[in-house]
Amino acid sequence: MEFKDYYQTLGVDRDAAIPDIKKAYRKLARKYHPDISKEPDAALRMQEINEAKAVLTDPEKRAAYDQLGERYRAGQDFRPPPDWDAGFEFSGSSFEDIDLGEFSDFFANLFGQRGPRTHRGHRMQGGDRHAKIYVDLEDAYHGAVRTVTLHVPQTDAQGHVSAREHNLKVRIPKGIKEGQHIRLAGQGHPGIGGGEPGNLYLEVHFTPDPDYRVEGRDVFATLRVAPWEAALGAAIDVPTPSGQVHLKIPKGSQGGRKLRLKGRGLPGDEPGDLYFVLEVVLPPAHTDKARRLYESMARDMPFNPRQTRQANG
Amino acid sequence: MAEYNAIEAEVLDDARLTLEEFARACAVERQWVVERVESGMLGDGTRYVSKWQFTSHDLTRARRLRQMEFDFDAEPELAALVADLFEEVDHLRRRLRAAGLKLE
Numbered sequence: 001m002e003f004k005d006y007y008q009t010l011g012v013d014r015d016a017a018i019p020d021i022k023k024a025y026r027k028l029a030r031k032y033h034p035d036i037s038k039e040p041d042a043a044l045r046m047q048e049i050n051e052a053k054a055v056l057t058d059p060e061k062r063a064a065y066d067q068l069g070e071r072y073r074a075g076q077d078f079r080p081p082p083d084w085d086a087g088f089e090f091s092g093s094s095f096e097d098i099d100l101g102e103f104s105d106f107f108a109n110l111f112g113q114r115g116p117r118t119h120r121g122h123r124m125q126g127g128d129r130h131a132k133i134y135v136d137l138e139d140a141y142h143g144a145v146r147t148v149t150l151h152v153p154q155t156d157a158q159g160h161v162s163a164r165e166h167n168l169k170v171r172i173p174k175g176i177k178e179g180q181h182i183r184l185a186g187q188g189h190p191g192i193g194g195g196e197p198g199n200l201y202l203e204v205h206f207t208p209d210p211d212y213r214v215e216g217r218d219v220f221a222t223l224r225v226a227p228w229e230a231a232l233g234a235a236i237d238v239p240t241p242s243g244q245v246h247l248k249i250p251k252g253s254q255g256g257r258k259l260r261l262k263g264r265g266l267p268g269d270e271p272g273d274l275y276f277v278l279e280v281v282l283p284p285a286h287t288d289k290a291r292r293l294y295e296s297m298a299r300d301m302p303f304n305p306r307q308t309r310q311a312n313g
Numbered sequence: 314m315a316e317y318n319a320i321e322a323e324v325l326d327d328a329r330l331t332l333e334e335f336a337r338a339c340a341v342e343r344q345w346v347v348e349r350v351e352s353g354m355l356g357d358g359t360r361y362v363s364k365w366q367f368t369s370h371d372l373t374r375a376r377r378l379r380q381m382e383f384d385f386d387a388e389p390e391l392a393a394l395v396a397d398l399f400e401e402v403d404h405l406r407r408r409l410r411a412a413g414l415k416l417e
Binding site: 130145168173176198199202220 | 318319320321322323324325326328334337338340369370372373376377384385386399402403407408410411412413
Protein backbone atom coordinates (compact mmCIF):
# COMPACT_ATOMS: atom_id res chain seq x y z
CA MET A 1 0.00 0.00 0.00
CA GLU A 2 1.31 3.43 -0.94
CA PHE A 3 1.24 6.45 1.32
CA LYS A 4 -1.07 9.14 -0.05
CA ASP A 5 -0.17 12.79 0.31
CA TYR A 6 -3.57 14.42 0.66
CA TYR A 7 -2.08 17.92 0.62
CA GLN A 8 -0.48 17.18 -2.74
CA THR A 9 -3.80 15.73 -4.02
CA LEU A 10 -5.57 19.02 -3.32
CA GLY A 11 -2.55 21.19 -4.14
CA VAL A 12 -2.53 23.00 -0.77
CA ASP A 13 0.18 23.78 1.79
CA ARG A 14 0.46 21.72 4.94
CA ASP A 15 -0.61 24.68 7.05
CA ALA A 16 -3.59 25.55 4.82
CA ALA A 17 -6.68 26.69 6.70
CA ILE A 18 -9.94 24.79 6.24
CA PRO A 19 -11.54 27.49 4.02
CA ASP A 20 -8.51 27.26 1.67
CA ILE A 21 -8.75 23.48 1.60
CA LYS A 22 -12.45 23.68 0.76
CA LYS A 23 -11.72 26.21 -1.94
CA ALA A 24 -9.04 23.99 -3.51
CA TYR A 25 -11.40 21.02 -3.25
CA ARG A 26 -14.24 22.86 -4.99
CA LYS A 27 -12.01 23.97 -7.81
CA LEU A 28 -10.96 20.37 -8.45
CA ALA A 29 -14.49 18.98 -7.84
CA ARG A 30 -15.76 21.30 -10.55
CA LYS A 31 -13.05 20.11 -12.93
CA TYR A 32 -13.64 16.41 -12.29
CA HIS A 33 -17.39 16.39 -11.64
CA PRO A 34 -18.61 13.11 -13.14
CA ASP A 35 -21.56 14.73 -14.92
CA ILE A 36 -19.50 17.15 -16.96
CA SER A 37 -15.83 16.21 -16.91
CA LYS A 38 -14.23 15.04 -20.13
CA GLU A 39 -11.03 14.00 -18.34
CA PRO A 40 -10.44 10.27 -18.91
CA ASP A 41 -9.58 9.61 -15.25
CA ALA A 42 -12.30 11.88 -13.81
CA ALA A 43 -13.93 9.23 -11.62
CA LEU A 44 -10.62 8.22 -10.05
CA ARG A 45 -9.54 11.82 -9.47
CA MET A 46 -12.92 12.61 -7.91
CA GLN A 47 -12.45 9.71 -5.52
CA GLU A 48 -8.97 10.94 -4.58
CA ILE A 49 -10.05 14.51 -3.92
CA ASN A 50 -13.15 13.40 -1.97
CA GLU A 51 -10.91 11.29 0.19
CA ALA A 52 -8.39 14.09 0.72
CA LYS A 53 -11.17 16.51 1.65
CA ALA A 54 -12.77 14.02 4.06
CA VAL A 55 -9.48 13.84 5.99
CA LEU A 56 -8.18 17.40 5.78
CA THR A 57 -11.43 19.17 6.68
CA ASP A 58 -11.95 17.03 9.80
CA PRO A 59 -9.66 18.45 12.52
CA GLU A 60 -9.23 15.13 14.37
CA LYS A 61 -8.50 13.08 11.27
CA ARG A 62 -6.19 15.76 9.94
CA ALA A 63 -4.20 15.95 13.17
CA ALA A 64 -3.73 12.16 13.23
CA TYR A 65 -2.82 12.13 9.54
CA ASP A 66 -0.35 15.00 9.98
CA GLN A 67 1.42 13.16 12.79
CA LEU A 68 1.73 10.10 10.58
CA GLY A 69 2.67 12.13 7.50
CA GLU A 70 5.82 13.52 9.11
CA ARG A 71 7.46 10.12 8.52
CA TYR A 72 6.17 9.35 5.00
CA ARG A 73 6.21 10.76 1.49
CA ALA A 74 3.70 10.25 -1.34
CA GLY A 75 4.05 6.87 -3.05
CA GLN A 76 6.21 5.41 -0.26
CA ASP A 77 5.33 1.87 0.84
CA PHE A 78 3.18 2.14 3.91
CA ARG A 79 1.69 0.05 6.71
CA PRO A 80 -0.15 1.85 9.50
CA PRO A 81 1.86 1.39 12.72
CA PRO A 82 -0.08 -0.05 15.65
CA ASP A 83 -1.85 2.59 17.71
CA TRP A 84 -0.92 5.26 15.17
CA ASP A 85 -4.18 7.00 16.04
CA ALA A 86 -3.73 6.84 19.82
CA GLY A 87 -5.00 10.02 21.41
CA PHE A 88 -7.30 10.93 18.53
CA GLU A 89 -11.03 10.36 18.58
CA PHE A 90 -12.62 10.29 15.13
CA SER A 91 -16.24 11.24 15.18
CA GLY A 92 -18.32 8.26 14.12
CA SER A 93 -21.03 10.42 12.59
CA SER A 94 -18.80 11.66 9.80
CA PHE A 95 -18.58 8.13 8.42
CA GLU A 96 -22.26 8.12 7.61
CA ASP A 97 -21.58 10.24 4.54
CA ILE A 98 -18.74 8.08 3.39
CA ASP A 99 -19.02 4.93 1.37
CA LEU A 100 -15.80 3.19 2.28
CA GLY A 101 -16.11 1.00 -0.81
CA GLU A 102 -15.52 4.12 -2.90
CA PHE A 103 -12.32 5.01 -1.08
CA SER A 104 -8.78 3.70 -1.33
CA ASP A 105 -7.30 0.93 0.79
CA PHE A 106 -5.08 3.59 2.32
CA PHE A 107 -8.08 5.56 3.58
CA ALA A 108 -10.00 2.45 4.66
CA ASN A 109 -7.00 1.24 6.66
CA LEU A 110 -6.51 4.51 8.47
CA PHE A 111 -10.00 5.78 9.00
CA GLY A 112 -12.22 2.78 8.41
CA GLN A 113 -12.03 1.64 12.00
CA ARG A 114 -15.45 0.56 13.14
CA GLY A 115 -14.48 -0.86 16.46
CA PRO A 116 -16.49 -0.91 19.66
CA ARG A 117 -15.00 2.50 20.54
CA THR A 118 -17.47 4.33 18.34
CA HIS A 119 -20.40 1.95 18.25
CA ARG A 120 -20.50 0.22 21.60
CA GLY A 121 -23.94 -1.18 22.29
CA HIS A 122 -25.51 0.35 19.20
CA ARG A 123 -27.57 -1.74 16.85
CA MET A 124 -27.65 0.01 13.51
CA GLN A 125 -28.70 -0.85 9.98
CA GLY A 126 -25.79 -0.79 7.51
CA GLY A 127 -25.59 2.09 5.04
CA ASP A 128 -26.93 1.85 1.50
CA ARG A 129 -24.46 1.61 -1.33
CA HIS A 130 -24.64 2.96 -4.88
CA ALA A 131 -22.97 1.79 -8.05
CA LYS A 132 -23.49 2.05 -11.80
CA ILE A 133 -24.05 -0.92 -14.04
CA TYR A 134 -23.70 -0.98 -17.82
CA VAL A 135 -25.93 -3.38 -19.75
CA ASP A 136 -26.57 -4.05 -23.42
CA LEU A 137 -29.81 -3.01 -25.06
CA GLU A 138 -30.47 -6.71 -25.68
CA ASP A 139 -30.47 -7.23 -21.90
CA ALA A 140 -33.21 -4.64 -21.51
CA TYR A 141 -35.30 -6.40 -24.15
CA HIS A 142 -34.93 -9.91 -22.82
CA GLY A 143 -33.61 -9.64 -19.25
CA ALA A 144 -30.19 -11.08 -18.36
CA VAL A 145 -27.90 -12.12 -15.56
CA ARG A 146 -24.84 -9.90 -15.16
CA THR A 147 -21.97 -9.85 -12.71
CA VAL A 148 -21.22 -6.68 -10.77
CA THR A 149 -17.86 -6.28 -9.02
CA LEU A 150 -17.97 -4.21 -5.87
CA HIS A 151 -15.26 -3.16 -3.46
CA VAL A 152 -16.58 -4.20 -0.11
CA PRO A 153 -15.06 -3.01 3.17
CA GLN A 154 -13.93 -5.91 5.32
CA THR A 155 -13.16 -5.56 9.02
CA ASP A 156 -10.34 -7.56 10.62
CA ALA A 157 -10.00 -8.64 14.25
CA GLN A 158 -8.44 -5.29 15.20
CA GLY A 159 -11.38 -3.43 13.71
CA HIS A 160 -9.41 -2.10 10.74
CA VAL A 161 -11.12 -2.06 7.39
CA SER A 162 -9.76 -2.92 3.97
CA ALA A 163 -11.50 -3.23 0.62
CA ARG A 164 -11.96 -6.63 -1.04
CA GLU A 165 -13.58 -7.48 -4.36
CA HIS A 166 -17.01 -9.01 -4.19
CA ASN A 167 -18.81 -10.34 -7.26
CA LEU A 168 -22.58 -10.32 -7.34
CA LYS A 169 -24.69 -12.04 -9.95
CA VAL A 170 -27.65 -9.80 -10.62
CA ARG A 171 -30.73 -10.55 -12.63
CA ILE A 172 -31.35 -7.53 -14.88
CA PRO A 173 -35.11 -7.22 -15.25
CA LYS A 174 -36.63 -7.13 -18.71
CA GLY A 175 -37.79 -3.64 -19.68
CA ILE A 176 -35.22 -1.72 -17.62
CA LYS A 177 -34.65 1.86 -18.81
CA GLU A 178 -31.55 4.05 -19.03
CA GLY A 179 -31.00 5.87 -15.75
CA GLN A 180 -33.40 3.68 -13.78
CA HIS A 181 -32.29 2.23 -10.44
CA ILE A 182 -32.60 -1.33 -9.31
CA ARG A 183 -32.50 -2.23 -5.65
CA LEU A 184 -30.81 -5.29 -4.23
CA ALA A 185 -32.10 -5.74 -0.73
CA GLY A 186 -29.48 -6.53 1.91
CA GLN A 187 -26.47 -6.07 -0.40
CA GLY A 188 -25.33 -2.75 1.09
CA HIS A 189 -22.95 -2.25 4.01
CA PRO A 190 -23.17 -4.77 6.84
CA GLY A 191 -25.19 -3.77 9.88
CA ILE A 192 -23.52 -2.77 13.13
CA GLY A 193 -24.13 -4.61 16.41
CA GLY A 194 -26.36 -7.18 14.72
CA GLY A 195 -28.30 -4.62 12.67
CA GLU A 196 -29.67 -5.41 9.24
CA PRO A 197 -27.42 -4.81 6.22
CA GLY A 198 -28.18 -1.86 3.95
CA ASN A 199 -29.36 -2.05 0.35
CA LEU A 200 -27.44 -1.77 -2.88
CA TYR A 201 -28.77 0.58 -5.56
CA LEU A 202 -27.55 0.07 -9.10
CA GLU A 203 -28.05 2.89 -11.59
CA VAL A 204 -28.53 1.30 -15.00
CA HIS A 205 -26.87 2.63 -18.14
CA PHE A 206 -26.79 1.15 -21.62
CA THR A 207 -23.52 0.44 -23.37
CA PRO A 208 -23.51 2.40 -26.65
CA ASP A 209 -25.02 0.27 -29.40
CA PRO A 210 -23.73 0.57 -32.98
CA ASP A 211 -27.20 -0.01 -34.45
CA TYR A 212 -29.75 1.35 -32.00
CA ARG A 213 -30.33 4.57 -30.08
CA VAL A 214 -32.70 4.78 -27.14
CA GLU A 215 -34.90 7.56 -25.80
CA GLY A 216 -37.01 6.47 -22.85
CA ARG A 217 -38.71 3.32 -24.07
CA ASP A 218 -38.52 4.28 -27.75
CA VAL A 219 -35.71 2.83 -29.84
CA PHE A 220 -34.34 4.33 -33.06
CA ALA A 221 -32.33 2.76 -35.86
CA THR A 222 -31.18 3.89 -39.27
CA LEU A 223 -32.42 1.78 -42.17
CA ARG A 224 -30.42 2.10 -45.37
CA VAL A 225 -32.50 1.64 -48.52
CA ALA A 226 -31.81 1.78 -52.26
CA PRO A 227 -33.35 4.68 -54.24
CA TRP A 228 -35.75 2.31 -56.04
CA GLU A 229 -36.89 0.78 -52.72
CA ALA A 230 -37.71 4.27 -51.45
CA ALA A 231 -39.30 5.44 -54.69
CA LEU A 232 -41.26 2.37 -55.66
CA GLY A 233 -41.90 0.86 -52.26
CA ALA A 234 -40.57 -2.49 -51.07
CA ALA A 235 -41.01 -5.19 -48.48
CA ILE A 236 -37.74 -6.14 -46.81
CA ASP A 237 -36.57 -8.33 -43.92
CA VAL A 238 -35.00 -6.29 -41.14
CA PRO A 239 -33.41 -7.45 -37.86
CA THR A 240 -34.72 -5.82 -34.67
CA PRO A 241 -33.78 -6.40 -31.01
CA SER A 242 -36.95 -8.47 -30.63
CA GLY A 243 -36.41 -10.55 -33.77
CA GLN A 244 -36.60 -10.20 -37.53
CA VAL A 245 -39.56 -8.34 -39.05
CA HIS A 246 -40.92 -8.06 -42.56
CA LEU A 247 -41.10 -4.31 -43.11
CA LYS A 248 -43.02 -2.50 -45.79
CA ILE A 249 -41.33 0.62 -47.18
CA PRO A 250 -44.08 2.88 -48.52
CA LYS A 251 -43.57 4.05 -52.09
CA GLY A 252 -42.47 7.65 -52.51
CA SER A 253 -40.39 7.60 -49.29
CA GLN A 254 -37.58 10.10 -48.80
CA GLY A 255 -34.48 9.95 -46.64
CA GLY A 256 -35.29 10.90 -43.04
CA ARG A 257 -38.76 9.34 -43.11
CA LYS A 258 -39.56 7.54 -39.86
CA LEU A 259 -41.31 4.19 -39.95
CA ARG A 260 -42.84 3.20 -36.62
CA LEU A 261 -43.16 -0.35 -35.36
CA LYS A 262 -45.62 0.04 -32.54
CA GLY A 263 -44.77 -1.81 -29.34
CA ARG A 264 -41.36 -3.03 -30.57
CA GLY A 265 -39.37 -0.62 -28.40
CA LEU A 266 -38.35 -1.51 -24.86
CA PRO A 267 -40.87 -3.85 -23.22
CA GLY A 268 -42.98 -2.73 -20.26
CA ASP A 269 -46.58 -2.14 -19.19
CA GLU A 270 -46.60 0.48 -21.92
CA PRO A 271 -43.95 -0.80 -24.33
CA GLY A 272 -42.07 1.73 -26.42
CA ASP A 273 -41.99 1.91 -30.20
CA LEU A 274 -39.20 1.07 -32.60
CA TYR A 275 -38.49 3.68 -35.27
CA PHE A 276 -36.59 3.05 -38.46
CA VAL A 277 -35.25 6.26 -39.96
CA LEU A 278 -34.74 5.81 -43.70
CA GLU A 279 -31.42 6.70 -45.27
CA VAL A 280 -31.43 6.53 -49.05
CA VAL A 281 -28.07 5.27 -50.26
CA LEU A 282 -27.07 5.89 -53.87
CA PRO A 283 -25.39 3.07 -55.75
CA PRO A 284 -21.94 4.11 -56.97
CA ALA A 285 -21.55 4.94 -60.65
CA HIS A 286 -18.38 2.97 -61.04
CA THR A 287 -19.29 0.78 -64.03
CA ASP A 288 -20.26 1.78 -67.56
CA LYS A 289 -23.69 0.28 -67.08
CA ALA A 290 -24.30 2.17 -63.83
CA ARG A 291 -23.15 5.41 -65.42
CA ARG A 292 -25.49 4.84 -68.39
CA LEU A 293 -28.42 4.29 -66.04
CA TYR A 294 -27.68 7.55 -64.20
CA GLU A 295 -27.31 9.35 -67.54
CA SER A 296 -30.61 7.91 -68.69
CA MET A 297 -32.31 9.12 -65.48
CA ALA A 298 -30.77 12.57 -65.89
CA ARG A 299 -32.06 12.75 -69.42
CA ASP A 300 -35.50 11.22 -68.97
CA MET A 301 -36.50 12.38 -65.48
CA PRO A 302 -36.94 16.15 -65.17
CA PHE A 303 -35.83 16.54 -61.55
CA ASN A 304 -34.05 19.31 -59.66
CA PRO A 305 -33.69 18.52 -55.93
CA ARG A 306 -33.04 22.23 -55.19
CA GLN A 307 -36.42 23.28 -56.49
CA THR A 308 -39.83 22.91 -54.88
CA ARG A 309 -40.80 20.23 -52.37
CA GLN A 310 -43.43 19.15 -54.88
CA ALA A 311 -40.74 18.25 -57.38
CA ASN A 312 -39.21 16.12 -54.65
CA GLY A 313 -42.43 14.13 -54.38
CA MET B 314 -22.65 -18.99 -15.24
CA ALA B 315 -25.56 -20.55 -13.43
CA GLU B 316 -28.50 -18.20 -13.49
CA TYR B 317 -30.57 -19.83 -10.77
CA ASN B 318 -28.60 -18.22 -7.92
CA ALA B 319 -28.57 -14.71 -9.34
CA ILE B 320 -29.94 -12.03 -7.06
CA GLU B 321 -33.37 -10.78 -7.97
CA ALA B 322 -33.38 -7.04 -8.44
CA GLU B 323 -36.29 -4.79 -7.73
CA VAL B 324 -36.84 -2.00 -10.26
CA LEU B 325 -37.43 1.38 -8.68
CA ASP B 326 -40.54 2.95 -10.13
CA ASP B 327 -42.30 -0.42 -9.94
CA ALA B 328 -41.40 -0.38 -6.25
CA ARG B 329 -41.19 3.22 -5.09
CA LEU B 330 -39.25 4.31 -2.03
CA THR B 331 -40.85 5.49 1.19
CA LEU B 332 -39.53 8.62 2.89
CA GLU B 333 -37.38 6.56 5.29
CA GLU B 334 -35.95 4.35 2.54
CA PHE B 335 -35.29 7.38 0.38
CA ALA B 336 -33.50 9.34 3.12
CA ARG B 337 -31.34 6.30 3.87
CA ALA B 338 -30.51 5.78 0.18
CA CYS B 339 -29.40 9.42 -0.08
CA ALA B 340 -27.47 9.26 3.25
CA VAL B 341 -29.39 12.25 4.62
CA GLU B 342 -31.72 12.92 7.52
CA ARG B 343 -35.46 12.50 6.99
CA GLN B 344 -35.87 16.23 7.67
CA TRP B 345 -33.50 17.12 4.81
CA VAL B 346 -35.86 15.34 2.41
CA VAL B 347 -38.99 16.84 3.99
CA GLU B 348 -37.66 20.39 3.60
CA ARG B 349 -36.79 19.87 -0.05
CA VAL B 350 -40.11 18.27 -0.92
CA GLU B 351 -42.04 21.00 0.88
CA SER B 352 -40.15 23.68 -1.01
CA GLY B 353 -40.79 21.95 -4.35
CA MET B 354 -37.21 20.89 -5.07
CA LEU B 355 -37.99 17.18 -4.93
CA GLY B 356 -40.94 14.84 -5.46
CA ASP B 357 -44.18 15.17 -7.37
CA GLY B 358 -45.84 17.86 -5.28
CA THR B 359 -48.01 15.48 -3.23
CA ARG B 360 -49.03 17.36 -0.13
CA TYR B 361 -49.35 14.61 2.48
CA VAL B 362 -46.12 13.18 3.86
CA SER B 363 -47.71 9.76 4.41
CA LYS B 364 -48.32 9.49 0.66
CA TRP B 365 -44.86 10.46 -0.45
CA GLN B 366 -43.17 7.95 -2.70
CA PHE B 367 -39.90 8.45 -4.49
CA THR B 368 -38.78 7.26 -7.92
CA SER B 369 -35.49 6.56 -9.68
CA HIS B 370 -35.51 10.10 -11.00
CA ASP B 371 -35.97 11.49 -7.47
CA LEU B 372 -33.04 9.40 -6.25
CA THR B 373 -30.69 10.71 -8.95
CA ARG B 374 -31.87 14.26 -8.31
CA ALA B 375 -31.61 14.10 -4.53
CA ARG B 376 -28.08 12.70 -4.67
CA ARG B 377 -27.10 15.55 -6.98
CA LEU B 378 -28.66 18.11 -4.63
CA ARG B 379 -26.86 16.56 -1.71
CA GLN B 380 -23.54 16.58 -3.52
CA MET B 381 -23.91 20.25 -4.48
CA GLU B 382 -24.90 21.24 -0.96
CA PHE B 383 -22.26 19.18 0.84
CA ASP B 384 -19.33 19.61 -1.55
CA PHE B 385 -19.84 23.24 -2.50
CA ASP B 386 -21.78 24.49 0.53
CA ALA B 387 -24.45 25.47 -2.01
CA GLU B 388 -27.75 26.94 -0.85
CA PRO B 389 -30.51 24.37 -1.48
CA GLU B 390 -32.11 26.64 -4.10
CA LEU B 391 -28.83 26.96 -5.97
CA ALA B 392 -28.27 23.20 -5.79
CA ALA B 393 -31.79 22.72 -7.22
CA LEU B 394 -31.02 25.12 -10.05
CA VAL B 395 -27.84 23.18 -10.87
CA ALA B 396 -29.81 19.91 -10.75
CA ASP B 397 -32.42 21.43 -13.11
CA LEU B 398 -29.65 22.36 -15.55
CA PHE B 399 -28.09 18.89 -15.37
CA GLU B 400 -31.49 17.36 -16.09
CA GLU B 401 -31.96 19.66 -19.06
CA VAL B 402 -28.52 18.74 -20.40
CA ASP B 403 -29.27 15.02 -19.90
CA HIS B 404 -32.55 15.44 -21.75
CA LEU B 405 -30.93 17.26 -24.67
CA ARG B 406 -28.11 14.71 -24.86
CA ARG B 407 -30.65 11.89 -25.06
CA ARG B 408 -32.55 13.71 -27.81
CA LEU B 409 -29.33 14.26 -29.76
CA ARG B 410 -28.37 10.61 -29.44
CA ALA B 411 -31.85 9.46 -30.50
CA ALA B 412 -31.56 11.74 -33.53
CA GLY B 413 -28.30 10.00 -34.40
CA LEU B 414 -26.11 13.01 -33.68
CA LYS B 415 -22.83 12.32 -31.98
CA LEU B 416 -21.56 14.37 -29.07
CA GLU B 417 -17.89 15.22 -28.88
